[in-house]
Amino acid sequence: MKKKSFLISFSFFLSGLFFYGAASGATTQAVLTEIQDQYEKTSDFEANFSQEYIGKVMRQSQKGEGKVYFKKKGMMRWDYKTPNQKLISDGQTLWFYQPEENQVLVSHAEKMIKEFGFLVGEGDLRRDFKLLNINEFASQKEDPIVMEITPKESHSAVSKLSLTVDKKTHFVIQVDVFDGLGNVTRTRFTDIKTNMNLSSSFFQFKVPPGTEIIRMQESSPTGGKKPK
Numbered sequence: 001m002k003k004k005s006f007l008i009s010f011s012f013f014l015s016g017l018f019f020y021g022a023a024s025g026a027t028t029q030a031v032l033t034e035i036q037d038q039y040e041k042t043s044d045f046e047a048n049f050s051q052e053y054i055g056k057v058m059r060q061s062q063k064g065e066g067k068v069y070f071k072k073k074g075m076m077r078w079d080y081k082t083p084n085q086k087l088i089s090d091g092q093t094l095w096f097y098q099p100e101e102n103q104v105l106v107s108h109a110e111k112m113i114k115e116f117g118f119l120v121g122e123g124d125l126r127r128d129f130k131l132l133n134i135n136e137f138a139s140q141k142e143d144p145i146v147m148e149i150t151p152k153e154s155h156s157a158v159s160k161l162s163l164t165v166d167k168k169t170h171f172v173i174q175v176d177v178f179d180g181l182g183n184v185t186r187t188r189f190t191d192i193k194t195n196m197n198l199s200s201s202f203f204q205f206k207v208p209p210g211t212e213i214i215r216m217q218e219s220s221p222t223g224g225k226k227p228k
Helices: 023-040 112-121
Strands: 017-019 044-054 061-071 073-080 084-092 095-096 103-108 128-136 146-151 160-165 172-178 185-193 211-216
Touching: 023 160
Parallel strands: 103 211
Antiparallel strands: 017 128, 044 061, 044 185, 061 073, 073 084, 084 095, 095 103, 128 146, 146 160, 160 172, 172 185
16 A cells, blocks of 8 residues: 655745744734634535645655635645545544545544634634744745744654745645654645635545545554655
């Protein structure tokens, strides 16, 4: 079975960033609160995405792209154009479908929602993550905020996240997911549209007849697997 990357679903540290280091408690709390509040009041959203997996040891760079949809109650759908695959959650079950492999990996969505649920208003950045540092462009107000956060609870697939946040909308526009070995999955969101009234049925997956079903017991497909 070939390894694939699914996501997350942040970011390049560009030259010209002003490093705030140990930002004041008020500033830190304000930024996290703005991001959290934005996602809590958004019922659903969709976006185009591009994704890159960068291996630390082999220096492999593997890429994917497509369209992603999120809806409250832990629902999400990643329709990849490249490679040909789908990652779908209805909030209870997570399906990772690989038509060229003629197989679907099935697991519980709970762990994924716990780590990435803030994207659909289910998690809480302030409660679930610890801020490592925060960076801002010193020049223009429209430039993004970049912050590094780490899960407060140990996670085998995620050692830290780097989030690039649009300063005007407070939506996350890029995510870098670092695993314990230093491998990075980078995902960038563009053309974000919110409150599109997406149907819950859109986040269901019907397994095609003849497809091999592999049921995952403990690990979920969100943890550092690679695209083709």
